[in-house]
Amino acid sequence: MFDLAGKTALVTGATGGIGGDIAKLLASAGAKVALSGTRAERLEAVAAEIGENAVIVPGNLSDPESVANLIKQAEAALGGQLDILVNNAGITRDQLAMRLKDEDWQAVIDVNLTAAFKLARNSLRGMMKRRHGRIINITSIVGVTGNPGQTNYAAAKAGMIGWSKSLAQEVASRGITVNCVAPGFITTAMTNELDEGQKEKLLSNIPAGRMGESTEIAAAVLYLASDEAAYVTGQTLHVNGGMAMI
């Protein structure tokens, strides 16, 4: 089950907790994985953990030129066309709407929504030719439920779900699936900063009674990347301990 031997993958934001675990799991299933991100040291560390199945493709998705070239660079580093694209990279610029600056709105839209779409579009040519491809977008529960202080982030993540459904319909007949994984609250460096009171309040809304682990997001990505998920497309798989049932 879920054998990715002979497949190639690109994971953006591979320096983060979730992205790193996605890259490691895809590699352990046999895929050759290109790691993209902005922090060179973290990329090296994740690549070292994976070993020979990892290649590094530095990239900054705030930079349009970097976005335009990333798929080509990844395919060159992987030595073949891309089978699996995981759009995991994302940024936050949280602020109440009334105080949200134009540039903080735009930065989040540019990276989380626009760059992810462009990477998907640029990876389609090879996938269409081979009649096989997997595009997996890491969105967020916030894109469905909203969250105060995150109008920009929620808009980008909801937009991602929207374009995924449209693209899924365009390319389904060519053996390409396009899906989203929507994490709820996951243990990461970001959520570790919450104090006990905040955590307790958060957990009271999660039927599972705990935060999720990044490996649990990676497992959902592995499933959607596999041949076994060939009939699943245009979907959003919520991995959130039951905090929202949609």
Add this chain to the structure above:
Amino acid sequence: MSDVADRVKKIVVEHLGVEEDKVTENASFIDDLGADSLDTVELVMAFEEEFGCEIPDDAAEKILTVKDAIDFIEKANA
């Protein structure tokens, strides 16, 4: 018939799975040969590879018939 025309028709036959005699110069990919819009995108990709040329999006949108494709490629490679 030119070499370009032969090669274009061969690609169309292979890609759309249509009978060779249906692929006349005036045949429209969508109206006569049963292509959908994504097929036309793929045909343009196949032409680009076969002939080693780049077909910009605004030109690709105007390639609606077999003849349109042959004319564009002959001009591009002239």
